[in-house]
Amino acid sequence: MKPRLVVTRTMPAPVAARIEAAFDPVFLDISGRFDPESLLDALDHAAAILVTPADRIEAGLIARIPVDVKILATFSVGTDHIDLVAARASGLAVVNTPDVLSFATAEAAMTLILMCARRTGEGERAVRSGQWPGWTPTYMLGTSLEGKTLGILGMGRIGQALARMAAGFSMRVIYHNRNRLAAAQEGPATYIADEADFLAACDVLSIHLPGGAATRHWLNPARLAKLRPGVIVVNTGRGSTIDDDALIAALKSGQVRAAGLDVFPAEPTIPPGYLDLEQVVLLPHLGSATEETRTAMGMLALDGIEAILAGQDPPNRVA
Structure with a gap:
C-alpha cells in the first residue's frame, strides 16, 4: 500500500502529479486561514503531512498528531511557523526546502x-x-x-x-x-x-x-x-x-x-x-512565486518525505 500523505494546500501541477503517483493522498486544499481541526480530522492512517508557511503547527497541535505520522514537511525554507522543539520531543521528523528558492x-x-x-x-x-x-x-x-x-x-x-x-x-x-x-x-x-x-x-x-x-x-x-x-x-x-x-x-x-x-x-x-x-x-508574498521554483520546492519536500519513510536521513531535515 502507498503511504498516506495529507497535503494542506493546493500544489503546483507537477508536484500534485507526483503525489498522486507515489502516495495515497488527502488534499485539503485550504485557501484561507489554517484550521488545525481540519488537519487532525484527515490524519487517520496518515504517514506524512505536507504544510506551508501559512499553516501554524504549534506545540498543542503537534501533541495531537497521531504517532503513525512520521514526518512533517514544510513547503518553505523558514520553519518559524513550526514548533521544532515540540516536533523533536514527539519524534516527528521535519524537512524544509532550502537552496531552490x-x-x-x-x-x-x-x-x-x-x-x-x-x-x-x-x-x-x-x-x-x-x-x-x-x-x-x-x-x-x-x-x-x-x-x-x-x-x-x-x-x-x-x-x-x-x-x-x-x-x-x-x-x-x-x-x-x-x-x-x-x-x-x-x-x-x-x-x-x-x-x-x-x-x-x-x-x-x-x-x-x-x-x-x-x-x-x-x-x-x-x-x-x-x-x-x-x-x-x-x-x-x-x-x-x-x-x-x-x-x-x-x-x-x-x-x-x-x-x-x-x-x-x-x-x-x-x-x-x-x-x-x-x-x-x-506584494502578496511573491518571493518564491515562479513556476520553476515552486515546483522545485514541492519536489524537494517530497524527496525528504520519501527519504524519512525509507529510514534515511535527508540533507533537508531540520528536526
Missing part, C-alpha cells in the same frame, strides 16, 4: 528595489486611473541605482544572489551578518561589522532575516534613525522583523524615501497605515 526570492527583492527607486507602482496606478497628465521633465522623478549603496542584512543564499544582481546595476554592495562569510561567498559585497556604520552607509536596505523572537522588530525606531535620510527599505524575509508603526512614521516624515514589502506579520492582513502611502510597494 534563493534566486527567485532575490529577484523579488531586486524587483522591489527597482519599483521603489523608479516609482513604478505609483506610475502604473496613475496610468490605469487616467491621472497621467503626459510627459514633462519633472513628472514622477525617481532615483537611479547606479552608484548607490545596497546594504544586505542577512547574507545567506538569498542575500548572496541579490548581491550579484545588484552589482549588475552598478551598485556598491555591503552586508552585515553575525559573522563574516568566506571570501568566495561574499562575491561583490563588502562586510561591515559595526551595525551603526552599516546602517549609516545604506542608500537601500534589504532585509533577509529569519523570523522568531530574536529578530522581532529588528527594524525599530532607533535603527531607523541611524539610516541615511532618504533610504529605501525592502523586506522579503519575515514580516515580524519590522516595527510597522515605526516604518510608517519614518515614511511619513521622509526619513525613508520608499518601502517595498513582500511579507507581513499577520498575512494576509496588511498593516493599514501602509495602504494610503503612495511610496510603498506591497
Whole structure:
C-alpha cells in the first residue's frame, strides 16, 4: 500500500502529479486561514503531512498528531511557523526546502528595489486611473541605482544572489551578518561589522532575516534613525522583523524615501497605515512565486518525505 500523505494546500501541477503517483493522498486544499481541526480530522492512517508557511503547527497541535505520522514537511525554507522543539520531543521528523528558492526570492527583492527607486507602482496606478497628465521633465522623478549603496542584512543564499544582481546595476554592495562569510561567498559585497556604520552607509536596505523572537522588530525606531535620510527599505524575509508603526512614521516624515514589502506579520492582513502611502510597494508574498521554483520546492519536500519513510536521513531535515 502507498503511504498516506495529507497535503494542506493546493500544489503546483507537477508536484500534485507526483503525489498522486507515489502516495495515497488527502488534499485539503485550504485557501484561507489554517484550521488545525481540519488537519487532525484527515490524519487517520496518515504517514506524512505536507504544510506551508501559512499553516501554524504549534506545540498543542503537534501533541495531537497521531504517532503513525512520521514526518512533517514544510513547503518553505523558514520553519518559524513550526514548533521544532515540540516536533523533536514527539519524534516527528521535519524537512524544509532550502537552496531552490534563493534566486527567485532575490529577484523579488531586486524587483522591489527597482519599483521603489523608479516609482513604478505609483506610475502604473496613475496610468490605469487616467491621472497621467503626459510627459514633462519633472513628472514622477525617481532615483537611479547606479552608484548607490545596497546594504544586505542577512547574507545567506538569498542575500548572496541579490548581491550579484545588484552589482549588475552598478551598485556598491555591503552586508552585515553575525559573522563574516568566506571570501568566495561574499562575491561583490563588502562586510561591515559595526551595525551603526552599516546602517549609516545604506542608500537601500534589504532585509533577509529569519523570523522568531530574536529578530522581532529588528527594524525599530532607533535603527531607523541611524539610516541615511532618504533610504529605501525592502523586506522579503519575515514580516515580524519590522516595527510597522515605526516604518510608517519614518515614511511619513521622509526619513525613508520608499518601502517595498513582500511579507507581513499577520498575512494576509496588511498593516493599514501602509495602504494610503503612495511610496510603498506591497506584494502578496511573491518571493518564491515562479513556476520553476515552486515546483522545485514541492519536489524537494517530497524527496525528504520519501527519504524519512525509507529510514534515511535527508540533507533537508531540520528536526
